[in-house]
Amino acid sequence: MSVRVAGRSVSVCVGIVVVLLVVMCATLMTGEYQLSVGEVLGAVTGTGEGSADFIVNTLRMPRLLTALFVGAALAASGAILQGLTRNPLGSPDFIGFNNGAATGALLVIIVFGGGMYQIAVGALLGAIITALLIYVLAFSRGVHGFRFVLIGIGLNALALAVNSYLITRASLYDALTAQAWLVGSVNGRGWEHVAAAGLAILVLLPLALYHSRSLAMMELGDDSAKALGVGVQRSRAVLIVVSVLLAAFATAAAGPIVFVALAxxxxxxxLTKSASPGLISSALMGGLLLIAGDFAIQRAFPTAQLPVGTATGCIGGLYLIWLLASEWRGKARYS
Structure with missing residues (x-):
């Protein structure tokens, strides 16, 4: 049975990669200036010249790779949290990491008047401080998933209230800047954003994979995991740190993009028909969702430059409604 499931997981990952490559090629080729396959390949391999090289390597490629890495980081963060809490609603969107990061960024924008790099640092610190608060408040002879989720939801609401207060007290210019950042966007992203998000994936995802067996065991319950030799509290602490940092770096690079970590x-x-979301398949799916969402909103509104957060918000809202409705129907069927 394990071979069949593993084989299906590999097939699903390969399929997602193929679709990813197709969407990435379409993103690089289409737009206000249409490019051929040869022009894109020339620019990517360094043999291109003129406008095609500028369009691909300066305008389109950084935006594309930022979306890929941010989506992968958010999805991996969500997969870890959903595994730790054994709850499909366990994601940075609901537990407060994203809004905590937003609080840090808004303080930099509105109170300190910082620039892009200062905003990124503020978002990182906001997410980390929020996670520490949740962990400390949830700790009672260890940290249990249900308690962690409840306290996270409470702090999420508190952070949202603080963010709203900060925006109401800001000047018009700062309020518009803050609101634009809060939607979440990959517009105008450069290679520095690619480097930050890519480095987070390169360092943190292997660490999460190293602890993936412990994560799978903890989904059976703490007692079962301890009986199987898992150091539950140590593994949980490491995985929470990894999840927080993945969400924090993603939010710092693109703002608090919603629902990718959830869906x-x-x-x-x-797709894999596994008992729990796999980290690799989830990361690939997150990258695909964000790239496809950005591609769709660029082509649907070519002159508006709408942020990708509006697309993920609409799609994610519909998905959340479907998820809750299906869960309710399932409970009603067996009650």
Whole structure:
């Protein structure tokens, strides 16, 4: 049985990669200036010249790779949290990491008047401080998933209230800047954003994979995991730190993009038909969702330059309604 499931997981990952490559090629080729396959390949391999090289390597490629890495980081963060909490609603969107990061960024924008790099640092610190608060408040002879989720939801609401207060007290210019950042966007992203998000994936995802067996065991319950030799509290602390940092770096690079961390692991789990969302399949699905969402909103509104957060918000809202409705129907069927 394990071979069949593993084989299906590999097939699903390969399929997602193929679709990813197709969407990436379409993103690089289409737009206000249409490019041929040869022009794109020339620019990517360094043999291109003129306008095609500028369009691909300066305008389109950084935006594309930022979306890929941010989506993958958010999805991996969501997969870890959903595994730790054994709850499909366990994601940075609901537990407060994203809004905590937003609080840090808004303080930099509105109170300190910082620039792009200062905003990124503020978002990182906001997410880390929020996670520490949740962990400390949830700690009672260890940290248990249900308590962690409840306290996270409470701090999420508190951070949202603080963010709203900060915006109401800001000047018009700062309020518009803050609101634009809060939607989440990959517009105008450069290679520095690619480097930050890519480095987070390169360092943190292997660490999460190293602890993936412990994560799978903890989904059976703490007692079962301890009986199987898992150091539950140590593994949980490491995985929470990894999840927070993945969400923090993603938010710092693109703002608090919603629902990717929630939906991507669940979609990956349904495709692989596994008991829990896999980290690799979830990361690939997250990258695909964000790239496809950005591609769709660029082509649907070519002159508006709408942020990708509006697309993920609409798609994610519909997905959340479907998820809750299906869960309710399932409970009603067996009650």
């Amino acid at each position: 991507a692991p669940q979609l990956a789990r349904r």
